[in-house]
Amino acid sequence: MITGYCANGDAVTLSTAEPPAALRADLVWIDLVEPTKAEDLMMESLLGITIPTRDDLKDIEPSSRLYIADDAVFMTASLVYRSDTEMPGLTDVGFILAGKRLVTVRYAEPRAFGLFKAGIGRFPGGCRNGVVILTRLLETIADRTAEILEQAVLRIDGLSLEVFGDKTSARRRPPQFLEARLRDVAGHHRLVAKTRDSLASLSRLLTFVYTLPDVQEDKDSRELCRSISRDIQSLSEHAAFISGNITFLLDASLGLINVEQNAIIKIFSIASVVLLPPTLVASIYGMNFRVMPELDWQFGYPWALAAMVLSALIPFFFFRWKGWL
Template sequence: MIIDSALYTSGRRIHEVDSLKAMERVSHQRESFAWIGLAEPSHSELEQVLGSFSIHETAMEDAVSAQQRAKLEENGEIITFVIRTVFYDDLKSSISTGELICFIHADFIIIVRHGDGAPLVSVRSELEHRPDFLALGPFAVLHGVLDKVIDEYTKIASELEKDVIAIENEVFSESRKTHSRGIYSLKREVIEYRHAIEPLILPLQRLVSEGRAHFPDALRPFYRDISDQLAKSCEHANGMDSLLTAALQADLAQVQVQQNNDVRRVSAWVALAAFPTMVAGIYGMNFEHMPELQWRFGYPLVIGGLVGACGFLYYRFKKAGWL
């Protein structure tokens, strides 16, 4: 559906244009451009909007296709800029992604949104309160969108970091419980987050570095700023991924150590039980000639020997840390 559509002249919204065709005609006027936003549009809505601005069919395919990687493509004077959006459900500790497909021309910008994350109503409102900045044209709008999306990246990274720190503390706690399942689950979410944001680096660099006729020089510092912010988010994500890998290795090492301790403990008790069992087995054979059976002190001596031997074994195992 069409969320909002408006024509802007010198950075100020014009309300009297009420049709796409009229908007397309007026957008060619000096210092004017159209801004149209769509969310989960139907195919007919896309044909109506994109057709009104003579956008090529291949671009329409991009607008229909969801789950694309971030990219920058040029088709004549129209730039297609795809941005992945990210939404984090803190209750489920899960990442879901969407995308924004932006069609940018000197006279218009059309933004198609699929999936979760980064509603752009606030972007339009904020930019309309900055007419001097909005007067720089469609690339000023794209900057506002990117700034909003990358700011969401930063917030989500902070939420993910809280979960990473929490699970790291659990791994190194006194609990004998294994946390590998939780680490794997969180690592999967971090990887999905990385796959959503990292591909945006190259298109953003290309947009700023390559010479473009309609790209205002005044916007370059702003784009460099959000590019730096994106790079920091990517570094943050890489750091969390590495931290989870280390936590997983530590958890597996702790499990292995615990298993070794259990094996040693069982072995020690088996040894303690084996010695009296061996002695009892010998005397249970009922040989005819066993002189100590007739000896007055034979029984207490055997019992004392068993207790002493077991006590010595227990002492040695305890000292070695096996018990």
């Protein structure tokens, strides 16, 4: 699907069924979402540039992600999408400055694009050309990334309370509960790792954008680009801090699982020690020797039972006195 946007935010759908002879002069942004081969060919003929394919966008070489060709600037950044689900991921988005227009090529729907489209007509000074659209879009992407990290912090704080529990509660959590929290920790780690990769990609792109002559000639865009770069740097440091907290939470969860398992093993060990003396008494009187005085004793059976109970209670209260239970 191809959608064009004017400076005032009006949207125009471009279709291969009725291809236009030329692009409208007031179109400042053309957004290609999962374009087909026919749509790529149509835009290439209208813009006079080569539209990168999905495989081109996946190229990780910096020289293949940031370059100038055919009098156009080609840039690729990795953005986080599906951040609100259990399987967040990265999608590669192409940004092309072709003359006074911005062309974006993407095969997913990062939420930042929806937010930008909703407010495209409300930016101060308007979005008069592709450079302004690009810097404003990058600002929205940075804001959305900050929101993703903020939401991750809130969820990690809640998970930390679940792992460590309330100080006023002495209730012991089973190991299965903590093992389930480990899966939650892994999900948060995946989201933060994807966000850090995205921030690194955006940092390289912004450094490249700042050196473009069109950006240097526009004072507002130049200052906005510098501001976004500082924000990206701060977000990268914050993401590293969150990643450290997740690592601590992971280690703490594993340690608590070991503590709970050791407590269970300790209970079985103490139970075996407590039951050992009664077993010894029962074993002695279970021997079939001919000469055993207690066999003819009228109170032998109650005596054996009392001896077994007493031999179990003595070590039990001893362990309680020592604080081992």
